[in-house]
Amino acid sequence: MHAPRPAARAPLASPLTGPADSPADGPAERPVDGTGNAADGPVTGESLHTALAALLDGLPPRQATQAVERLIATYRGRTPTGAPVLRDRSDVVAYAAYRMPATFEAVRHALGALRAAAPHWVPASHLDIGGGTGAATWATAATCDDERRAGTVYDWAEPALALGCELAADSGSAALRAVRWQRRPIGAGFTLPEPADLITVSYVLGELTEADRETVIDAVADSGRVVAVVEPGTPEGYLRVLRARERLVAAGLRVLAPCPHSDACPIAPGSDWCHFAARVSRSSLHRQVKGGSLAYEDEKFSYVVVARPGVAGRAAEHRVVRHPQIRKGQVLLDLCAADGELRREVVTKRRGTLYRVARDVAWGDGWPPARETRQGTESEPHAEPERESGGA
Numbered sequence: 001m002h003a004p005r006p007a008a009r010a011p012l013a014s015p016l017t018g019p020a021d022s023p024a025d026g027p028a029e030r031p032v033d034g035t036g037n038a039a040d041g042p043v044t045g046e047s048l049h050t051a052l053a054a055l056l057d058g059l060p061p062r063q064a065t066q067a068v069e070r071l072i073a074t075y076r077g078r079t080p081t082g083a084p085v086l087r088d089r090s091d092v093v094a095y096a097a098y099r100m101p102a103t104f105e106a107v108r109h110a111l112g113a114l115r116a117a118a119p120h121w122v123p124a125s126h127l128d129i130g131g132g133t134g135a136a137t138w139a140t141a142a143t144c145d146d147e148r149r150a151g152t153v154y155d156w157a158e159p160a161l162a163l164g165c166e167l168a169a170d171s172g173s174a175a176l177r178a179v180r181w182q183r184r185p186i187g188a189g190f191t192l193p194e195p196a197d198l199i200t201v202s203y204v205l206g207e208l209t210e211a212d213r214e215t216v217i218d219a220v221a222d223s224g225r226v227v228a229v230v231e232p233g234t235p236e237g238y239l240r241v242l243r244a245r246e247r248l249v250a251a252g253l254r255v256l257a258p259c260p261h262s263d264a265c266p267i268a269p270g271s272d273w274c275h276f277a278a279r280v281s282r283s284s285l286h287r288q289v290k291g292g293s294l295a296y297e298d299e300k301f302s303y304v305v306v307a308r309p310g311v312a313g314r315a316a317e318h319r320v321v322r323h324p325q326i327r328k329g330q331v332l333l334d335l336c337a338a339d340g341e342l343r344r345e346v347v348t349k350r351r352g353t354l355y356r357v358a359r360d361v362a363w364g365d366g367w368p369p370a371r372e373t374r375q376g377t378e379s380e381p382h383a384e385p386e387r388e389s390g391g392a
Ligand SMILES: C[S@@+](CC[C@H](N)C(=O)[O-])C[C@H]1O[C@@H](n2cnc3c(N)ncnc32)[C@H](O)[C@@H]1O
Pocket: 084, 085, 086, 099, 100, 103, 104, 129, 130, 131, 132, 133, 134, 135, 136, 154, 155, 156, 157, 160, 184, 185, 186, 187, 201, 202, 203, 204, 207, 208
């Protein structure tokens, strides 16, 4: 599961990034209604870029670059302490502009997998723990477009909450504007005051001590109907997700994604790590900090989505755990399967529609796709899948 997924999906068109050599990265216009006010529209990666671009507007590029570099240096080699990393507005502007599009896309991918597993389940409430400037809250709004959802963000960094609230006000989404932003530190004795349909814990566990990770996972296991945990797609991030998954399953929740089962992960410890990739448009700020002119990059992440009994949903039969290899007349899929095994399936041309569908399947997708996308498959010549054993 190492190779980043190449550009199978088109990069997001973004007013912040534009094409590689775009001369200006100014905010895009949002449509206005009859009264001249900005009209509400769907929450997308593009609307997030627009809100972030407005935030950076007027901030001298050098100042923004320095703030990002300071933040990167602060995070490097840092062990959890008793104080927030995001201390002031320049920290949070840097975090939001530099990291939020990537964490937004990672959570959006995880919630997309939830949606595929539980297509009719719509959360009436959402709690974003360690939500910072609200990336997972935006991803929830982008995935579940029910404007009546009650949203709450908890974090211990006041400047992050303040900026998140500001961005939400400019989001063009009634659900985001209505979100409550509350200061709440995770620590010993942390519990949640009320249940929530959906709880996200995105890119937070790595900032917590082992004890606080367990505390927060126990709290969400008690209070969430569906819980999504997302971490960076590194060996360490995967291990944190794995520990969280074990704890959530032990508490009686079942896995909806990415794993096709709730049993032990089949990856031999230390041999590999389960992760996926989401394409993210690079902003001009990214290009200033990282150099180069690429218009996008791939954010690697690990995740798990679990649900309480009673949430109508079913994990995919298999998950595609590497970038599929397309050969002449066949597609090679490395899969994690419902029986707890990792295996390779070779989908040959003889399998008709399924072969054509396999050519479009991507790393991270469920397999086979939902029945409605396979219409006709059943009546076509059927061949048993050829299997090879394969590692993760
Ligand atoms: C890397 S940021 C992730 C923010 C957001 N969830 C996202 O996906 O972009 C980590 C967040 O966790 C928050 N955090 C870290 N330790 C915390 C603690 N002990 N209590 C509450 N929030 C905490 C930080 O303030 C920060 O906003």
